[in-house]
Amino acid sequence: MNLKFTICLFLCFYQFISLAQDRSFIIKTIDSISKAPIPLVSIVVTDAKDSILTPPVYTSENGTASISISNSHFEKIVLRRIDYKIKNINIRNIVANQDDEIIVSLNPSYKNLQEFTITSTRSKLKIDIDRIEFNVEGDSNFFKKNAIDVIRNLPFIQTSPNGKINYKTNKKLLVLVNGKKFGIISNNPDATLKSFPANVIKSVQLISTVPTRYQNEGVDAILNIETVNGYFRGTVGNIEGNIDTRLGSGDNFYILSQHNNTTLQANFRFDTKQSPSTSKNSSIIKSPQPQNQDSKIHLENRNYNYSGELSFNQQFTHKWALNIYGTAYKNKERTDNNASYSFLDSSTADKDYLYRGRTDQLRHSYELGGELLKQFKKGGKELSVAFKYNQSRFQQMIEGKKIFTSSSHLLNNTENNRNNNELAGRLSYSMLFKNKLKIQSGISYYKRSYKSDVTVFDEKTVNEIAFTDNQLNKIVISSIYSYVKKSHKKYVLLYGLNIELASYINAAQQDTDTSIFTIKPLIDFKYAVTKLSTAYFKYQRSVKRPNETAISLSINSTDPQNLYRGNARLSQQNYHAFSLGIEKYTNSNKFSIFTEINYDFNPNVISNFTSFDTTLNSFITDKQELGSTNSWYFMLGGSLKLLKIVNIYLTNSLGYYSYSESSDNKTLFNSTYFNMTVSFKKSWRIQATAMLNTNSPTFQGYEASTRNYSISLNKNFANERGFINLTCFDFINSEWKNKQLISTSNLYQNNISYIPARLVGLTIGYRFGNLTTSPKPIRKVLSNDIKD
Template structure:
């Protein structure tokens, strides 16, 4: 019994003591506000309360989005310790809690210069980041990109070229898919070349180059995908940036990118306004010799493309809880282009004697409106890496091209008057569901479904005045083209890591249902086909500083809307560029092997690749006996491309950064057209080298050189293109603002030069779409200095958590 009484007594004692400890002690609040040396609130600093008697931690909290902190404390003597990554540690002694709340007022923290120095070097986001199936280029570090547009930025990307007409090519092929934030966008839908010029570069965060996409991506794009990632952040409080640009020839614009995050809501908004003029000049010579007729004419061209564009986007992230997020965005773009061209034709006889001079003048207006609404939902689960996402988007776009032409000659001063109308309307709906299930320690299975419906309507007509000044429709240039595209897809993909080896394999199935119709002539063409597209990726970590990658993918390139449209621009009355409604898709087998070497002062990414293409689409030029030239795309041939590519970054000193990239390739195309064999076998390359020097810690100077070697085509050859860009930037206002001055195409040498030779026909042409450009840009950062931006790039995800 005694043995029982002692444990029972102890149990009662422990219970009484626990009960006594649960009695609430009287507490009071300790509060204050944190500011840095510039009187800005210090957000999310760590505020800890220690006992003055034995230095034990008794409480603490992080400051909120206004720099304010408040927490309860029992009566006693304490001291505060305040810590923040880029500020000196602060000790507040003699904090006495007696019988009332304690208000410490405003506490000022000093900058930690030593930490900031490290951040300038180590915290700066790398200009290039390598991931398993893509390369990410943070474009803001390239001074020649500041104040430019999306087309200019793409032209500075490794292995990407943009010709003088704005057509984008990757590794020498224009069959590349362009996405905005990883999704199809009406911003680059109908006329990508023109649309990319209307997107301010100040709103772009990065460019992702995906040369061998995995099965989670659309199979569209023979050489891969270029993904333009727009700026967006979810830092707490109000922050953002403002940019203003001025340049010559006329290039003026401004933009802002704002973000406000508080508790469960994140609001984003950005806007860009841009006006620019692009003067261009060109000349060509056409010669035709046959048994029946001969002619020679030379052409001189002067064009000016000018226009204003407005890009506006608002969005909302609502964090229901730690596992569920809803995002809604609406974007609106309104642009108005006004283009002028002046063409002079000089006709010669077979003795090279000038017989007549013809002039053709054009005035064109081109308003365009694009509206996109997106609703996205993301669910995360307790298991790390498990997620379910749903994305939807609705796009409405319309564009109207209205042109007037006056053509006259020295033999007919009155000449003829013509006008053309081209109205394009687009409606697109996208829905996509993706699920990720982790398996084991490093593995996961991904699966998804996607459907897209795209409806385009194009109404085109050309009119000419008769002798009575009445407008008469030219029947051969009058029709209405309808394009209905429905694509349904599903994919499954698995990946896992086995020691130093990482494997990823997937299979994507796509059903394409495409109908084209010329409504006025009742010409209808329907295509329906289902294809499977496998992809395999493997990486092997040889050492900590070396990684080898291997990949394979099977892809297709569907003819785009412009390639199918049987009528096009009527600016040049002697050269007509027309689409082909009977085009079939191209299919490509793509293989690639890469090696990444990380060095103490840089990195080297080298890769070799091979592509085998079926049903290659090429533009064919043919001329009739009157000298009228037609350029149209056809499924001409099979093609093989071999290439070697490298990207080098090297820092000889902390203040000097060198980058270089080159793509050296061989392309072989062979096919038949009109019972003739057309073949090309060419070796060519593209390259870009840049040097960036930092002086006095706040001044940057950059120079870059771009070169594209000549290459053969199935009907001739394209000559070399080279240009030099320079940039200079200076941080001002204690790092909150930056002024940048740059010149694009310093030597005014970026010109497309080509030669076409075919059965008695010879053509030589040279054209410069845009002259040398001078730019000055001012950028101001709201509530985020350059040092803080760099810190966010390094560890911002911790702040979000």
């Protein structure tokens, strides 16, 4: 059904593109007196307010040029040459004329002019201590492109074929427009920036010194998009669809409309994924009677996602700005489980069994948030009020069968319903002084409650309820934060302090009503070694608190009767992170490199959980560990441009991890990321990526190594508005093979799972509409977060 829907959408989409093609015709310019052709005449298209909508086109030696019309905002064609009078042609007159060639006569204005010079603006890269700015205002090379094409020119930033932005491989970026959050563009830049036309962009800025209030959200850098004269108007959007060889498909629609001081955005997304696999078991049962068992099972994993986003931005005056957004998300997933276990029950006999199961999960999530920004005329003062409310629901049904070596069968089902509510607010006030000193402070409030309802049905009890859990748990965090930023010609220093009071309430254990007082300092120092190189040092203390899994009851999907709570005593973990590095650039951005050393120390690792004992009908504490972890890793990365068409980016991380309470958990690990993009003429582009990760250590074990490869071919069409992309993932291996060996006194089993790896996907997208800028600068609210 979904495949048919996607094919129909593609056909409609193709028809939509066909109808939206430009009407092209030839303009021939001649001298009104001599009737001779006129070369080097500039031709642009404008709207009713004389805003330029297209890059200039120049006539050839025979006085001809090709021009296209495809937008309802197009009002007139303007022809200019310094020794002739300006000529304006109404678009309606051209549309009414069905001729493919239009002859335009120009009247001379300077008869004695012998020569003239044409100049243009080129993009420039401006490098400062804690920010890099790429200016594209007036650069005709970007008139037809989008924001993603502009962002690619910043150092250490790569974009995937589907528009996903990647900063230093795994760093988190916060996207702002004209210095403030901008609805869906800030919340979901990967799906929206490809629709934002570059002709209204003045510059893009990568800011590495992040305020404390954003660092608490995990933000590593800010990407600010500044538009020409601080304003734009019009309507743009994109429609996109994709299919792959595993019968997966996806559709996305986004639209942005801004008129006067009001902006509306909407984004809708649907996608489905399938990950089939095959599991082969070869078992030798040793007792009570020796026997061999071989099985082959086909496992399915299907995932359906639906999401919708709406946002509203209002600029009341140059002093006030309001941003409100809302999101809705739905996920449906089915997973087949196949596992083998050996365990010791309450009796003295070993019981070995195989498990076959299926898990159905359904998630709903709704979120509403916003921010009100107020600026004052004097002292660079700013007041910000933000809020967020989120409600989510999780439903899980697990049904399974245990097959014992004695040939007895046990069926069991588990239902898990979980409701979460989250409320957060923030009030901040900042001041910017003339000596480049910035002070900001604020208060924040965070409250989250979990309520779980778990029911286990056991075949032994004739489908009676074996256990029910219905508890309400809460986390309440109040904090006061402040930071001071000092900017100088040679250095930038940011010192932040966050004081938090956290309260935890676990209804399952009344004695765990706990309040914890925490001080979290932050030091971020950057020094300009040269004009094109910067050294930096950063220290930050962070806290990992009990999350939803820790407080609410969790279920092992491969064993529905295995119920547990992680970190039931609500202990929190403190992390100390140190970073020391240096960045080096070139003016033309042909070469950039960074190196970084990171050290993370966690003095109080906590690993304790309680499990449910079906015999005692109560929870018991199975394990509790207190130790420390130390991790070092060295990161080296950079980008290189060759022959103006090849862009190579490479990062490599080499690290060491140790856990003080376990001699086995000490190991080296490595991670490598490679990206190469080759851009050809006529809007062709090839991109290849590779990511290799060795075993990643944790204080409870290891995560398996991963290898991912992809190569894609991209072609833009329809005046750079449409694109078609063909991508092949994991083209080296057709499938992954995972092996598992189990050996007990009664059972020897070799389990091999075959998971398809190779995947080919096709994506088609089209960007519609247009944005124009104001001919004069408009005073807008510009957040102090990017001012210096």
